[in-house]
Amino acid sequence: MTQENTLAALAAVIESRKPTNGGNPETSYVARLLAKGSDSFLKKIGEEATEVVMAAKDVDYGADKDKLVYEVADLWFHSMVMLAHYGLSAQDVLRELARREGLSGLVEKAQRSDS
Numbered sequence: 001m002t003q004e005n006t007l008a009a010l011a012a013v014i015e016s017r018k019p020t021n022g023g024n025p026e027t028s029y030v031a032r033l034l035a036k037g038s039d040s041f042l043k044k045i046g047e048e049a050t051e052v053v054m055a056a057k058d059v060d061y062g063a064d065k066d067k068l069v070y071e072v073a074d075l076w077f078h079s080m081v082m083l084a085h086y087g088l089s090a091q092d093v094l095r096e097l098a099r100r101e102g103l104s105g106l107v108e109k110a111q112r113s114d115s
């Protein structure tokens with residue numbers, strides 16, 4: 001399975017866990033998050049983002065990079081749950097990144113009407 005397929009497969013599982021698709025909060029972590037509503041996974045995203053920053057700082061001080069990968073995976077996963085809740089998916093984010101391809105962040109910033 002390619003990495004892009006991994007994202008698509010995970011998105012499909014998350015979709016199947018929605019309350020409207022019969023997701024069961026008793027047996028599924030994703031269904032539980034979605035049933036609880038946005039506060040549950042938005043709180044997790046805040047926590048996971050902080051854990052990513054801490055793991056990256058640990059790498060700065062010589063720690064193994066495995067923990068950083070693990071924490072980024074947690075952040076991506078919870079972000080995908082959030083995207084599904086709002087009717088979006090990783091594909092929408094990949095499309096936006098593809099749209100930006102080749103456009104320098106410095107050039108883009110200079111082009112903003114409010115800059």
Ligand SMILES: N=c1c2ncn([C@@H]3O[C@H](COP(=O)(O)OP(=O)(O)OP(=O)(O)O)[C@@H](O)[C@H]3O)c2ncn1[C@@H]1O[C@H](COP(=O)(O)O)[C@@H](O)[C@H]1O
Pocket residue numbers: 010013017027028029030031073074077
């Ligand atoms: N990729 C993930 C995934 N990554 C992380 N997690 C869960 O996200 C939670 C992360 O929370 P923490 O690290 O803060 O750990 P914790 O303190 O135990 O969590 P809380 O009690 O605070 O919620 C843990 O319960 C992890 O098991 C995930 N749970 C599910 N998936 C994928 O989602 C699919 C569907 O999962 P279910 O809906 O549970 O069947 C799975 O097959 C996986 O592919």
